[in-house]
Amino acid sequence: MGMTEKQKRFADEYLIDLNGTRAYKVAYPSVKKDQVAATAAGRLLRNVEVKIYIDEQLEKIHNEKTADAQEVLEYLTAVMRNEQTEEVVVVEGIGDGYSEARTMEKDTSIKDRVKAAELLGKRYSLFTDKMELATGDIVLKIGEWDDDG
Structure with a gap:
């Protein structure tokens, strides 16, 4: 099925500083409350496709910088x-x-x-x-x- 554009945006933002709340609020600007964003970010981070994408990107970063x-x-x-x-x-x-x-x-x-x-x-x-x-x-x-x- 693949990730949605917003899920990919969330994952890319999450990779910047590993802050799920901030990343969720960037990817889903209609969400204003930190607690709502934190809960939704936690749910997204458990999504298999999002998790695989983040892990792959972290591995690339590790390989390029180490x-x-x-x-x-x-x-x-x-x-x-x-x-x-x-x-x-x-x-x-x-x-x-x-x-x-x-x-x-x-x-x-x-x-x-x-x-x-x-x-x-x-x-x-x-x-x-x-x-x-x-x-x-x-x-x-x-x-x-x-x-x-």
Whole structure:
């Protein structure tokens, strides 16, 4: 059957701030009382078609605004490789005690590049701290050195 235009308008308005009362009053302007709008909005939010539409839209918003693991790894790699720049504000003296602010592109700092490399290394388990592997009576300590020889 599909949603009516007013139901779709309600759902779209609801997605703005998740306020059912406000959304209902926008979609159905003849309703003036908040309590009536709140009750009707609650009923509409339980409507299967409206609920599916809202859930689909929320999923789209989530997917568009949330970085996935691949995007994070690509960003960290770009930072580590100094392929990212950042815009910074610099103040320059122009004479007679006057100065002027301007923006300029700056390479990623060594500190930030090392941090990106560290995060990538952790992701790929490249670093190990003290680990103990126990098999029966044998205990191997990885990451510790025996000074006796």
